[in-house]
Amino acid sequence: MRVDSRRLGAVVSACVGLVGVAGCGSGDTVDSPGSGPFSAAVTAAPGTGTVIRDAVQLSAGLLAATDLPGDFAVVPPRGESGEPAVPPAAPTDPPDCGRLLSPIAQQWPGSAAAASVQFAGPSFATIDIDAASYPDAALAPAFDALQAQPRRCTSYSGDDAGVRIEYRTSALAQPPAGDAGSAFTLTARSEGLTLTSATSLVQVGNTLVQVVVTAPEVVDPGVLADLTAAQVRKLRG
DSSP states (O other), rough: OSHHHHHHHHHHHHHTTTTSSTTTOOOOOOOTTEEEESSSOOOOOOOOSSOOOHHHHHHHHHGGGGGSSSSSSEOOOOTTOOOOOOOOOOOEEEGGGTTSSOOHHHSSOSSSSEEEEEEOOOOOEEEEEEEEEEEHHHHHHHHHHHHHHHHTSSSSEEEEEEEEEEEEEEEEOOOOOOOOEEEEOHHHEEEEEEEEEEEEEEEETEEEEEEEEEEESSSOOHHHHHHHHHHHHHHOO
16 A cells, blocks of 8 residues: 555554554654754765666565565555555645655656565554656756655645645665665644654666655654665665
């Protein structure tokens, strides 16, 4: 399941109906350790000219269930399961903030290939990884645009089927990974419940990768760091 604003809203809405069930975080949840105000954006490294143009090849470079800690399983792509069609995106204010955490290739067009994989774990926890490979000329603009989005959307709101959701983003300290990278935390709060997404954006050559760890609780930044490092290693072969 893609953990964009509509997914955050759906899980928060589910938790609203499951008050008292383990795994739905309370409104007392604090931001992830290491989070804070955004500093200057990171500059992308020069492209190598090696652009992945085959989505199958790029998909093979993403982490698999066997690479993950704990009990996570791959979520089958829609059309290969009995899941209903994706509902319309829940509106946000400002509207553009609803794109936050959507796949890289959707946020910035012009990629030569794109791929994604989603994993579901216990208690509403998910891991979403997507990647897009860009030609040299489009690489830095894409990296800059992706970093700018959470900085523009530090505080916004949404409405999912009558449930109001308040969103906040903050910078997240992470160890260096890949050729360049940055990270942030997105926190969604609704009716006393909290859902947190810790997100890293990392450049590996001409490929940009987004790793999102979401849980109804504080996400340990070390988990995101380990997953990001593993993803970089796998892409580099």
